[in-house]
Amino acid sequence: GDPQTDDPKKPATKATTEKGTDATTGTQAGGTLPKGEPDVNGDGKVVIGVMSPGDTKDKGYYQSFVDESQKYADENGWKLTIVDKINPAAAVQQARNLCRQRVDMVAIGASELKDALSASTEPQCKGVTWYISGGMGVKQTPEFTQSLDFINESLYAAGYAAGLVLKDNGGKKAGYITGPDLDFARAVAKAFKAGIKAVVPDAELVENYTGDFNDSGKANEAANAQLSQGVKVIYPYLGGATDSVTRIANKKGVPALTPGTDRCGDASGVKYAISVVFSPGAYFAGALKDFKAGTLRMGVAREWHLGKDPVPYVKLCDPKGDQEAQLKKLTEDIGSGKLNVDDAVAGKQ
Amino acid sequence: MVGISKHFGPVCACGDVDLSVAAGEIHGLLGENGAGKSTLMKVLLGLVTPDSGQILLRGKPETISDPLTAAARGIAMVHQHFSLVGRLTVWENIALGDRGRVDREHIRTVVREVGERYGLAVDPDARVEDLSTGERQRVEIVKCLRRDPDVLVLDEPTSVLTLEESRDLFTVLRRVVADEGKAVILISHKLDEIIHATDKVTIMRQGRVVGRRITAETDERALAREMVGRELSKWTAATAVGVMDALIEPGQTEPASGPQLEVAEEPTTADEPSAQEVSTPEGSVAADPSGATPSAAAPTVTEATTGVLLRIKDAHAISPEKIPLLRGLTLELRAGEILGIAGVEGNGQSAVGDLFSSLLPLTSGTVEVDGKTIAAGRPGAMHAAGIGVIPEDRHASGCVLDMSVAENLVLADLGGISKRGLLSRSRLNERARALIEEFEIATPSPDTPMRLLSGGNQQKVVLARELSARPRVLVAAQPTRGLDIGAIEYMTLRLHEAAKSGIAVLLLSTELSEILTLSQRIAVIHRGTIVGEMDRADVDVERLGMMMGGQTA
Amino acid sequence: MTKLLEAPHAARPAGPPGPAAPRTGAPITQRLRTPGLYALSLSLAFAIAGLLVAVVGKSPWDAAVAMYEGSLGSGSSIGQSIDQAAPLLMVAIGSVIAARAGIFNIGQEGQLIIGAAVGASVGLFMPGPGWFVLLMILLCAAIGGALWASIAAILYYWRGVDVVIATLLLIFVANQVVSFAVNRPYLLREQAVPGQTTASQSDMLRESVWLPRFGEYPGFNIGAGIFIAALLAVGVYFALTRSRWGFRIRLLGLNAKTAHRAGVGAVVVGGGALLASGAFAGLAGGAMLTGSGYRIQDGFADNVGFDGLLVALVAKDNPVRAIPVALFFGALRAGGGFLASTGIPRYIVAVVTALLVLAVVFPTAFAEIQRRRVARTTDA
Amino acid sequence: MIDEASVILASAVRLTVPLAFAACGEYIAERAGTINISVEAMMLGGAFSAVLGATITGSASTGLIFGMVAGLIIGFVHAQFSHRLGVNTYVVGLVLSALILGLTSFLLDSVKLDTNNQVNAVNIPYISDIPLLGPVLFSHRWPVYLLIVLIPFVWWLVQRSRFGLELRAAGENPQSADVTGIDVRKRRRQALLICGLLSGLGGAYLAVGEVGMFNQNMTAGRGFVVIAAVIFGGWTLRGTIAGCLVFGAADAMRLALPALGVQLNAQFLIAAPYLLALLAMMFLAKTHRAPGALGIPFVRGTA
Numbered sequence A: 001g002d003p004q005t006d007d008p009k010k011p012a013t014k015a016t017t018e019k020g021t022d023a024t025t026g027t028q029a030g031g032t033l034p035k036g037e038p039d040v041n042g043d044g045k046v047v048i049g050v051m052s053p054g055d056t057k058d059k060g061y062y063q064s065f066v067d068e069s070q071k072y073a074d075e076n077g078w079k080l081t082i083v084d085k086i087n088p089a090a091a092v093q094q095a096r097n098l099c100r101q102r103v104d105m106v107a108i109g110a111s112e113l114k115d116a117l118s119a120s121t122e123p124q125c126k127g128v129t130w131y132i133s134g135g136m137g138v139k140q141t142p143e144f145t146q147s148l149d150f151i152n153e154s155l156y157a158a159g160y161a162a163g164l165v166l167k168d169n170g171g172k173k174a175g176y177i178t179g180p181d182l183d184f185a186r187a188v189a190k191a192f193k194a195g196i197k198a199v200v201p202d203a204e205l206v207e208n209y210t211g212d213f214n215d216s217g218k219a220n221e222a223a224n225a226q227l228s229q230g231v232k233v234i235y236p237y238l239g240g241a242t243d244s245v246t247r248i249a250n251k252k253g254v255p256a257l258t259p260g261t262d263r264c265g266d267a268s269g270v271k272y273a274i275s276v277v278f279s280p281g282a283y284f285a286g287a288l289k290d291f292k293a294g295t296l297r298m299g300v301a302r303e304w305h306l307g308k309d310p311v312p313y314v315k316l317c318d319p320k321g322d323q324e325a326q327l328k329k330l331t332e333d334i335g336s337g338k339l340n341v342d343d344a345v346a347g348k349q
Numbered sequence B: 001m002v003g004i005s006k007h008f009g010p011v012c013a014c015g016d017v018d019l020s021v022a023a024g025e026i027h028g029l030l031g032e033n034g035a036g037k038s039t040l041m042k043v044l045l046g047l048v049t050p051d052s053g054q055i056l057l058r059g060k061p062e063t064i065s066d067p068l069t070a071a072a073r074g075i076a077m078v079h080q081h082f083s084l085v086g087r088l089t090v091w092e093n094i095a096l097g098d099r100g101r102v103d104r105e106h107i108r109t110v111v112r113e114v115g116e117r118y119g120l121a122v123d124p125d126a127r128v129e130d131l132s133t134g135e136r137q138r139v140e141i142v143k144c145l146r147r148d149p150d151v152l153v154l155d156e157p158t159s160v161l162t163l164e165e166s167r168d169l170f171t172v173l174r175r176v177v178a179d180e181g182k183a184v185i186l187i188s189h190k191l192d193e194i195i196h197a198t199d200k201v202t203i204m205r206q207g208r209v210v211g212r213r214i215t216a217e218t219d220e221r222a223l224a225r226e227m228v229g230r231e232l233s234k235w236t237a238a239t240a241v242g243v244m245d246a247l248i249e250p251g252q253t254e255p256a257s258g259p260q261l262e263v264a265e266e267p268t269t270a271d272e273p274s275a276q277e278v279s280t281p282e283g284s285v286a287a288d289p290s291g292a293t294p295s296a297a298a299p300t301v302t303e304a305t306t307g308v309l310l311r312i313k314d315a316h317a318i319s320p321e322k323i324p325l326l327r328g329l330t331l332e333l334r335a336g337e338i339l340g341i342a343g344v345e346g347n348g349q350s351a352v353g354d355l356f357s358s359l360l361p362l363t364s365g366t367v368e369v370d371g372k373t374i375a376a377g378r379p380g381a382m383h384a385a386g387i388g389v390i391p392e393d394r395h396a397s398g399c400v401l402d403m404s405v406a407e408n409l410v411l412a413d414l415g416g417i418s419k420r421g422l423l424s425r426s427r428l429n430e431r432a433r434a435l436i437e438e439f440e441i442a443t444p445s446p447d448t449p450m451r452l453l454s455g456g457n458q459q460k461v462v463l464a465r466e467l468s469a470r471p472r473v474l475v476a477a478q479p480t481r482g483l484d485i486g487a488i489e490y491m492t493l494r495l496h497e498a499a500k501s502g503i504a505v506l507l508l509s510t511e512l513s514e515i516l517t518l519s520q521r522i523a524v525i526h527r528g529t530i531v532g533e534m535d536r537a538d539v540d541v542e543r544l545g546m547m548m549g550g551q552t553a
Numbered sequence C: 001m002t003k004l005l006e007a008p009h010a011a012r013p014a015g016p017p018g019p020a021a022p023r024t025g026a027p028i029t030q031r032l033r034t035p036g037l038y039a040l041s042l043s044l045a046f047a048i049a050g051l052l053v054a055v056v057g058k059s060p061w062d063a064a065v066a067m068y069e070g071s072l073g074s075g076s077s078i079g080q081s082i083d084q085a086a087p088l089l090m091v092a093i094g095s096v097i098a099a100r101a102g103i104f105n106i107g108q109e110g111q112l113i114i115g116a117a118v119g120a121s122v123g124l125f126m127p128g129p130g131w132f133v134l135l136m137i138l139l140c141a142a143i144g145g146a147l148w149a150s151i152a153a154i155l156y157y158w159r160g161v162d163v164v165i166a167t168l169l170l171i172f173v174a175n176q177v178v179s180f181a182v183n184r185p186y187l188l189r190e191q192a193v194p195g196q197t198t199a200s201q202s203d204m205l206r207e208s209v210w211l212p213r214f215g216e217y218p219g220f221n222i223g224a225g226i227f228i229a230a231l232l233a234v235g236v237y238f239a240l241t242r243s244r245w246g247f248r249i250r251l252l253g254l255n256a257k258t259a260h261r262a263g264v265g266a267v268v269v270g271g272g273a274l275l276a277s278g279a280f281a282g283l284a285g286g287a288m289l290t291g292s293g294y295r296i297q298d299g300f301a302d303n304v305g306f307d308g309l310l311v312a313l314v315a316k317d318n319p320v321r322a323i324p325v326a327l328f329f330g331a332l333r334a335g336g337g338f339l340a341s342t343g344i345p346r347y348i349v350a351v352v353t354a355l356l357v358l359a360v361v362f363p364t365a366f367a368e369i370q371r372r373r374v375a376r377t378t379d380a
Numbered sequence D: 001m002i003d004e005a006s007v008i009l010a011s012a013v014r015l016t017v018p019l020a021f022a023a024c025g026e027y028i029a030e031r032a033g034t035i036n037i038s039v040e041a042m043m044l045g046g047a048f049s050a051v052l053g054a055t056i057t058g059s060a061s062t063g064l065i066f067g068m069v070a071g072l073i074i075g076f077v078h079a080q081f082s083h084r085l086g087v088n089t090y091v092v093g094l095v096l097s098a099l100i101l102g103l104t105s106f107l108l109d110s111v112k113l114d115t116n117n118q119v120n121a122v123n124i125p126y127i128s129d130i131p132l133l134g135p136v137l138f139s140h141r142w143p144v145y146l147l148i149v150l151i152p153f154v155w156w157l158v159q160r161s162r163f164g165l166e167l168r169a170a171g172e173n174p175q176s177a178d179v180t181g182i183d184v185r186k187r188r189r190q191a192l193l194i195c196g197l198l199s200g201l202g203g204a205y206l207a208v209g210e211v212g213m214f215n216q217n218m219t220a221g222r223g224f225v226v227i228a229a230v231i232f233g234g235w236t237l238r239g240t241i242a243g244c245l246v247f248g249a250a251d252a253m254r255l256a257l258p259a260l261g262v263q264l265n266a267q268f269l270i271a272a273p274y275l276l277a278l279l280a281m282m283f284l285a286k287t288h289r290a291p292g293a294l295g296i297p298f299v300r301g302t303a
């Protein structure tokens, strides 16, 4: 019983999609409402199993997922079981294990682990609510809910902010450092670059793929090379190596962007100039709120749009002049649909 | 050394051995293979801890726990198997046994000095792997002498040397003893060496001292008798202990009619070609004036001698390290004859053995059996062509110590004992039992691991396997090395029988006496090629020795 | 080449006949010593693991219970352990074949992932009835593994490049080869939903080519992989001990020169053994592909290659003995996954496994050392 | 142009240094006859312990010592298992790699480590200002200069000292070495200890030298690159260090090239060191001979 057993090459049939504007609303059409949320299995306690493919202490993407849910769970006296660094090949089994721990919800932190959803129809996972931080071709089925954000929106805006910074410091080059050379990482770069070019049309983006999110030694060298080549804004789109790259950038006075979280007021000793928040934790928090209220529906995808929803957003930590206003305008244009980001990224403007 | 005992499991290598050596003498230590000579010396060097006994140096008891202590006490040894590291240079090898800082300049000077003093010139900066065997031994000796030892032990130093090199060595030893008052212990089981080179001799047998003699007051026969423990037929003694003179001047001390092989049960051995030849050399020569066809005296062989069965033509081969092993070796072998290939170790005999074991491919030249060319080096090709081999080192390539005796008996011929790819246990055992009986192999059962058999019985297993495959050619490389007298006799007998039954036998040996005892024709190998050939009857040891040393006199 | 553990014949003192040590009549204390050592070293391993769990503030007892729950505690756990054991056993069988031939293949991890990648291509692109395609997936996975191992074989027999080093380095190359393939849309990469990006993985195989599963789902249920693996283990055991091929492999492994004389070519028989071990690793990859993940991605091998090698080691190169050992390792892996789902960092499992392997090899090695020492002194 | 070259070269030096420390160790281990595949474990353990040490003591330099000790301990365990108990050395290496990866990842989750604690950079006065050479060679964190002393020392140790002589004898021809009175297994154990020490230092340098923090599996396969470097260098120290430089420079190049406007295939580049080592072995196998007894366990009396 797998949800994706029909021809996998066929594009997903569009699931019921909620075009919500308010993250806190609990009233929505479509989907099914599991009985008894949040304690769906009725054992008197609420247990949430969180699955993450990456290190949940990466100070970035994966950590935000856990941090938000931890906060929420602590507030409500729920129990959180975190399983991180899961090999995608072991995702289903891990999900089954969680079901056997009698969790009320299985929350999947990233779409790499989407195969885990196939356990949702299995008897031992009966009644469990499922949540996945979506994207990357997760096909909607009635068994789970997903949150969707759109790389192009947040990364285009991130690029735009970076462009503003570039314009200010007179630079013509931006740097982007990430780990493995993945389709996803390339898409990020493309949107980021388009955003920069919207402000500084003749700017260049230097893309580095070190091969490993955590190999800070190599990421540092990539940063050194970029900085020496006159890169004036740098985007460490990394896991464990993020901070060490930013530290190097700090030393050269080159502004850096965050991969997913708001670290404008960060006290950890590294300074970010732009927070790009597309944090899966924020989307998850929305879902948890609904879950607590008993209104989280399965079978629907909740979309998160820049400019429409509180997250994602892009924030300049130390805005100068009219930078903030410009960024705000862009955000609004994207939110209102005035600017079609997908076309902008594809160069169809 | 007083009351030294050492057991290896059930084997008593040394039992209550006393040995005393005085300064200024060359002391021979004589004994058969496995008599315990090396073990005794290893005790002296601290390489083997004795079960009991004491070592006294200048009357004082000493505990020698390792070679470094031994060196500090003035004892040094040239090992039977070299202890050099090939990829290190000469000076590094010489520094290896020392302690303390490595002083290259000092060692190099010392090497030169020692070399000059004793006439042992070696280049201290040469890599040992590039040196010849003789040079390597020089390095070993320099390595010992540079520490100015009081006692120098040499374990069978001449087995790898040419006659001339041996003589040079003994000259050096004389100088060491005479000029510097050192003591030298010379281990050997070659009687003539002992007679020529030593002042005193201690004879060991089966781990015990059986005699002490002043060399000048004894002779080879007496020594041989003591060493072997019984009165031997001359020929057996000669094979076993290497008295060449006896083989060259036959009939003086031994009644010509005496049986050659004491254990020979079959009367046919009396007609054996080599015996015939040696005991009546004139007759042999007379019967075969051409000299080209050997052993015409043996009637059983004559018909078989007509056709050449095995032929090697202009064979060239190199080692994996690109060192030439064979350089244009040409050889012919007829059915029913025994051809002995004499030569000093390191001159290509092992290569010939390897060639017939399919272990060595040729760079040029051919090997033919019955006119058919065989792909040298291809696994099992030689075996398939009907060439049986008793390899030089049976542990390395003759048998598999961790397989059972039965399995060792069928290694190459699985066909007869298997059906559709599956082995049949019952057939395997049946076959093994038959061979064990036929070849009188002493083993508790066919399932006994080969490892547990004695050396002689291991060799019998190899022989049984090779002969049971009904080969047309049998190559025997050092077939009696490391065997006791009984086994040697058995082996000799079997080889003769094999030749008589029409098998062409090629004997490879570094022991001239073995060659002289067994062969009907003798070829000399030097630096990978045959430098001369002669009929057994025409043998002149001087000439043979010179040929082995490379002179084509 | 070296054998697993150390070559048993090399362990005995050399020199001609005579058993090295008196085996009979060993005092009872000595015979009890090895089991005692096992108990001691295993409990030490568990104690260290427990300590580590306590360090992170979790209860070692709960962890132990979770390990039990996840591996043996219920029908489905047992099934899970058995499923995990199947590819381990396949890898181990291959390792045994190579080791018996005197070859140490250490690159199963790479051969496995290459096998799986080949299998995935077949499964995704070959038309035909499910059972047939499944067979072809397994077959081609084995061939893929063998081909990958053949690189090391060629390097060894042609240029003398050490097998251990070559197979080791080829693991890293294999990982990149597969990474390349699953990142290229024209090769194995997943078909993208328009407007969305994809992970570095292949599409999922269609259900008709999955390995059949037996049993009732939430309870005890297992995939067909273990049956294939166990059958192969028994078959290889008989082939090694009873067939001419096995005899030749053994001969080659024990004495290559004698083998050569007897017509056993190192290239054919030894190279064949290396290829066979690659094939078994590849087959393990195919079984993992069709048995659980149904698609291939970066990190697919998940240490199964290395763990399988260790199974062979602990089973002392005996394919039948490898069955229980593989089940034990499978239980560890299954229990470990379950343990992780209780929130204890999953790395503890890797630590426990490693400690257990050391605990298992220690007593035999130690006994061997003792035996040798005793042999030296009693000889004396 | 000069600037670019000097940036790439300086980066190459930084990427080479951790490899070079460990490679000196691996070189010694292999010359003594052990193919030590637990270098990765030694480096990773060294990296973790260094950061742990730096966190505890507050001094990154003390962290280096912690790293070396960790490497030493791993080397000790390896040596005891493979050259005393006689367990197959590859198996020990594999197990140790798994153990240390697991242990460091596990402990990382439960210990709070400093995330910004680096040893000091030392710009050697005057000469660090020389164009090109200055920034490439004389503007690094201080352990880099340690390497400049270490390499000749290792060379001397192996090629000229008594210990090295005995070590090489143990790796080339253990039987002869044994007869000469050298304790072969002991020398091999000692070589593994040194290897552990130096590999631990290499990992420690990576962590508290270059990066200033520890991430899970941060050595990311460098240990295997080190093994490749020794092979690539044909078991000579020169060649080994050259191998490290080649691999370090190749990495520096590939990381710098995008900034210069060139993009190469990532997977191929990551596989490159391993492919290079394989090619080196293939083509240089005849001239570059491995130590005679490399990878062969020593058992007395088996000649």
Ligand SMILES: Nc1ncnc2c1ncn2[C@@H]1O[C@H](COP(=O)(O)OP(=O)(O)OP(=O)(O)O)[C@@H](O)[C@H]1O
Pocket: B008, B009, B011, B012, B013, B031, B032, B033, B034, B035, B036, B037, B038, B039, B040, B080, B189, B482, C013, C014, C015, C016, D301
């Ligand atoms: N390490 C050992 N283990 C077991 N048995 C041994 C060992 N070393 C020697 N022996 C046995 O002890 C006996 C004496 O051996 P030793 O080497 O001293 O003889 P040898 O007189 O030097 O013979 P050769 O002339 O062949 O060199 C032999 O039977 C031999 O097999």
Ligand SMILES: Nc1ncnc2c1ncn2[C@@H]1O[C@H](COP(=O)(O)OP(=O)(O)OP(=O)(O)O)[C@@H](O)[C@H]1O
Pocket: B087, D151, D152, D155, D159, D235, D236, D237, D238, D239
């Ligand atoms: N770090 C160094 N410092 C000084 N000289 C060196 C160094 N490395 C190599 N050499 C020189 O190179 C020569 C060869 O050294 P290397 O370490 O490469 O030898 P090797 O090839 O490993 O040794 P072997 O010849 O025993 O195999 C030495 O004699 C020395 O002159």
Ligand SMILES: [Mg+2]
Pocket: A039, A040, A041, A042, A043, A044, A045, A046, A047, A102, A103, A104
């Ligand atoms: Mg509940």
Ligand SMILES: [Mg+2]
Pocket: B037, B038, B039, B080, B155
């Ligand atoms: Mg001897």
